[in-house]
Amino acid sequence: MRYPSKTISVLALAFLMSACGGGGDSSPTNGGENVAASTAAPDAQVVTYLRSSNIDFAPGANGRPDGTWRWPGTPAQHVTVYLPLPSVGNATESDYANKVAISIQLINTKLSGLLTLDLTNTRPAAGNFIEVSYLTSWVPPGSTDYASYCANVATGPNTGSMIVPDASNSISSGPVYVNLGNGHCNVTQDIVTHEFGHALGLANHFASFGDAPVNAWTSAYFDVLATLYGNPQSTPAANLVVKRAKN
Structure with a gap:
């Protein structure tokens, strides 16, 4: 689902509903990145994507x-990802947990020196973090379009309330939930990698990040994340220095 980019109030944001789903799966050996489709976007395009998203x-x-918003800190900061241990004998949860680990490894490799996602099976007692939740993706009441609502990032499980920036352009919501699966859809490796983009501050979709062609990954997705985390919070679009993800 595409997110609105027009001016909206904080109260209205509380009722915005978002979800992602569908698309094919790429080889788990590359974390869902379709290497054959990888092309570099020009600097101006990376800035345009980051501005709109x-x-x-x-x-x-x-x-x-005004400016960028994201998890706080200087380059090379760490963000904790709490991944609950799968229930014993639950093949679906085990599959999702494995895909989360693969996506995190990919993102850490691509954003080396800019951002590190630290995976833990112990829920942090304090501070903000990302929490993975199994089979809690929000589906609109009465909808049976499960594939379109296969996963989402939100302020909690089973909700479509989007995460928002705070007064200092950090992440306001805490924790940030990555909800995977609804019991009626296929959570692919691409979907998991995509959802972590939302959890890291990419709200609106752009080409290679949710917009058609579906899951035609290009390096732009990772270059946009690298630029977001390679510049200070609150950097306006005109002052962005484009950073490139690692190959």
Whole structure:
């Protein structure tokens, strides 16, 4: 689902519903990245994608200044990802947990020196973090379009309430939930990698990140994340220095 980029109030944001789903799966050996489709986007295109996906999302929400918003800290900061141990004998949860580990390894490799996702099976007692939740993706009441709502990032399980920036352009929601699966869809490796993009601050979709052609991954997705985390919070689009993900 595409997210709106127009000006909206914090109250309205509380009722925005979002979800992602569908698409094919790529080889798990590359974490869902379709290497054959990899092409580099020009610097100007990377800036355009980051602006539409992040900077222009929820302008003024919680009194935030203009510019980028993301997990706080200087380059090479760490973000904890809490991955609950799968239930004993639950093949679906085990599959999702394995895909999360593969996606995190891919993102850490691509964003080396800029961001590290730290995986843990112990729920943190304090601080903000990302929490993976099994079979809790939000599906609109009365809908049977399970494939389109196969996974989402939200403020909790079984909700479509989107995460938003705070007054300092950090992540306001805590924890940030990555909800995988609804019991009626196929959570692919691509979907898991995609959802972590949302959890890291990419709100609106762009080409190679949710927009058609579905899951035609290009290096732009990772270059946008690298640029987001390679520049300070609250950086306006005009001042962005484009960073490239590792090959």
